[in-house]
Amino acid sequence: MRWLMALVMLPRRAKRWLLRMADGLLVAGCLLLAMMLLGEREVLLGTTGAILVGVTALTTVLILEVMGVYRIVLRFMNQYMALTLAMGLLLSMINLLVLNLLLGQPLSLNVLPLFALLVLLSVEGLRLILRELYQWSRTPQRQPVVIYGAGAAGCELARALQHGGRYRPRAFVDDWRGLQGSLVEGLPVHHPDELESLIQRLGLELVLLAIPSAPRCRRRVILEQLARLSIPVQTIPGSQDLVSGRASVNDTCNVEVEDLLGREPVSVFAELTGADIRDKVVMVTGAGGSIGGELCRQILRQGPSLLVLVDNSEYALYVIDQELQDLVRSSASQARVKAQLVSIQRGDRMREVMASFGVQTLYHAAAYKHVPLVEANLVEGIRNNVFGTLGLALAAVEENVETFVMVSTDKAVRPTNVMGATKRLTELICQALAARKPSSTRFCMVRFGNVLGSSGSVVPLFRRQIERGGPVEVTHPDITRYFMTIPEAAQLVLQAGAMASGGEVFVLDMGEPVRIADLAANMIRLSGLEVKDDTHPEGDIEIVYTGLRPGEKLFEELLIGDDVLATGHPRIMTSHEVAWEWSALEGFLEELYEAMQHSRHLRILQLLLEAPLDYRPDGHVVDPAWQARHGRIYGTLASAGADSTQATVARLGLQASKSI
Incomplete structure (x- = not known):
């Protein structure tokens, strides 16, 4: 083993000289053996034989040198390189034939094909042996793996891994019967049911999933089967990334949670995606967030004349602005990108921005969305989510913005937390403004579930907890959620907005x-x-x-009523839900604003119970500032709904007019 490692560690120049010497000796030995086997004793023992052997060995090495054979790295040798070597050895045989003629044909012609066969087997065989010795020398350092999928991607992955790196492929697993029991890239193909025994027998440490074109529903079934084996699973990039060149087949990565969900991505209707964007001035609030940032990326691909980014986080706005400016330069787009550092709570400033740029389409993704944080910061949640949206919507109406699309959440359906209640209230605001005449602004809301990979998603949290050795924290054994990817969410917002006539919830x-x-x-x-x-x-x-956090629900819903209608998109539905006329809503908002301005927490909660939000709080007032002033005993709130509002206040021994 030491000599082998010493050979591997030699400089490349020294290795090439050793290979030239070995080839010369092999050619000479093959010619001598061919002459001995065919009884050419006279030539073998004479001077002519020595000349034939010496010249043939030297010229063969020179031919191979000219053809670039010695520049081939043995561990990357493939069939094309082997063909080049075979062509060089064929020229060597022709050279021997010419030399034999020049010397008066001392050798019979029967020697030539035997020599050709022997030299081909020995010279190419030497290289195969050296390649296998190199792979064997690295075996202790490489993880034995099995490749799931023996198709084109699996074969390419196996070839890439066999040339070196971290992994050593030992077998394929494939559910197609036509491949099972055969050899692919020199590796046996097994049925998936044999995987558990293969892991034990071959000491496999990893499964590489090489089915980039398989639908997600199929990948989900496979991953559920693999999960029972408790073996690490990695996957190669999807077919779109491979075709586009954004990734190569040997760029293995962790399994995406999208594969565990098994849901196919939303269909993209190009005519809808660009309808409100192409050649228009578009504004995105919350542009530095997960959804807002992805909206900006997809909007820029649709060719707006100007994209206005709005966010109150300086760093988040800087990052997305730099990314989009780079995207504009690399794609030679004519679109312009302008970043505006401003909070949606500044209605006067938002109106000025809209007027300055002539905004035509507005995607409103700015909001405080983290349920426990909003629950513990009740006043600021109301100020930002409700009155920030109100000021933004009124500014859009005054500046004749054509389309106003508000990003909502499934937590707005029968909300049990303040965040959900604020989002449902903003839906009512948009519905009321859509119904108010005259108005040239078309309002709509887009409601969806949890977004994978966002700043508040459980998935990155679970990954961090697994990496540090656990435990993994889940609030309740039965808690369920709807999930979608960030690109899907952005596509839904863009496509649904184009289908709106005014006031719909998609x-x-x-x-x-x-x-x-x-x-x-x-x-x-x-x-x-x-x-x-x-x-x-x-x-x-x-x-x-x-345990469930304050305001957290076990089950989320997407629709309030049963009046569900289909749209032009097979995966998007709409519903005309409970609305509130502007005349009634305006008075309510004035009372809510007064309570917010004076930090009257219980009055705010009472108003939320009275509004047609179907608000169902199930805990206490958890705002730390309020608790510090008044103590937890006053924080209990009934969860029966609006019908018991007066009973709730009476039981607390409080009057609505009091400061708490």
Whole structure:
């Protein structure tokens, strides 16, 4: 083993000289062996034989040198390089034939084909042996892996891995019967049911998923099967990334949570996506956030004349502005991008921005969205989400913005938390303004569930908890959520906005809700670890249940009523839900503003209960500032709804006019 490592560590120049010497000796030996086997003793023992052997060996090395054979790195040798070598050896045989004629044909012609066969087997065989010795020398340093999928992508991955790197492919797994039992790229193909025994027998440490073109529903089934084996799983990039050149087949990565959900992406209708954007002035609020940033990226691809970015976070705005400016330069786009550092709470400033740039389409994604934080900061949640949106919407009407699309959430449906209540109230504001005449602004709302990869998503939190060894924290064993990707959410907003006539709430057909505990368990198992529980007390990572947070629901909903209508998009629905006339809403907002200005927390909650929000609080006032002033005893709030508002206030021993 030491000599092998010493050989591997030699400089490349020294290795090439050794290979030239070995080739010369092999050619000479093959010619001598051919002459011996065919009884050419006289030539073999004479001077002519020595000349034939010496000249043939030297010229063969020179031919191979000219053809670039010695520049080939052996561990990357493939069939094309082997063909080049074979052509060089064919020229060597022709050279021997010419030399034999020049010397008066001392050799019989029968020697030539035998020599050709021997030299081909020995010279190419030497290279194959050296390549295998190199791979064997690296075996202790490389992880044995199995490739799931023996198609074109799997074969390309196997070839890439066999040339070196971290992984050593040992076998393929494929569910197509036509491949099972055969050899692909020199590796056996097994049925997926054999995977568990293969892991034990071959000591496999990783499964590489090489099915980039498979639909997500199929990938989900495969991943659920693999999760039961508690072996790490990685995947190669999707087919779109491979075709576009954004990634190569050997760029393995962790399994995306989208694959665990198994839902196919939303269909893109190009005529809808660009309808309110192309050649128009577009504004995005909350442009530095997850949804806002993706909206900006997709809007820029549709060719607006100007894209105005609005955010109150300096750093977030700087990052998205730099990214989009780079995108404009790299794509030679004619669109302009302008960043405006301003809060939506500044209605006068927002009106000035709209007037200055002549905004035609506005996507409103700015909001405080983190449920526990908004619950603990009640006044600021109301100020930003409700009155920030109100000022923005009124400014849009005054400046004759053509389309106003508000990003909403499934938490607005029968809300149990302040964040959801504020989003439902902003929906009512937009509905009321859409119905108010005269108005040239077309309002609509787009409602969807949790977004994967956003700043508040559980997925990156679970990954961090798994990386540090656990435990993984889930609030409740039965909690479920709808999930979608950030690009899907942005596509929904753009396409739904183009279908609006005014006042609609659009929702996406998001498939089945996902049980968060199951999601956490699958993420643990696909990391190669076992869930520690009563059944597996020796497991690696425990899932602990911390209890529902203030205002958190077990189950989220997307629709309030049953009046659901189809749209021109198969995955988008709309519903004309409970609305509130502007004349009634305006008086309510004045009272809410007064309570907010004086930080009257219980009055704010009472007003939210009275409004047609179907607000269903189930806890206490958890705002720390309020608790510090008044104590927790006054913070209890009934969860029965608006019908019991007066009873709630009476039971608390409070009057609505008081400062708390």
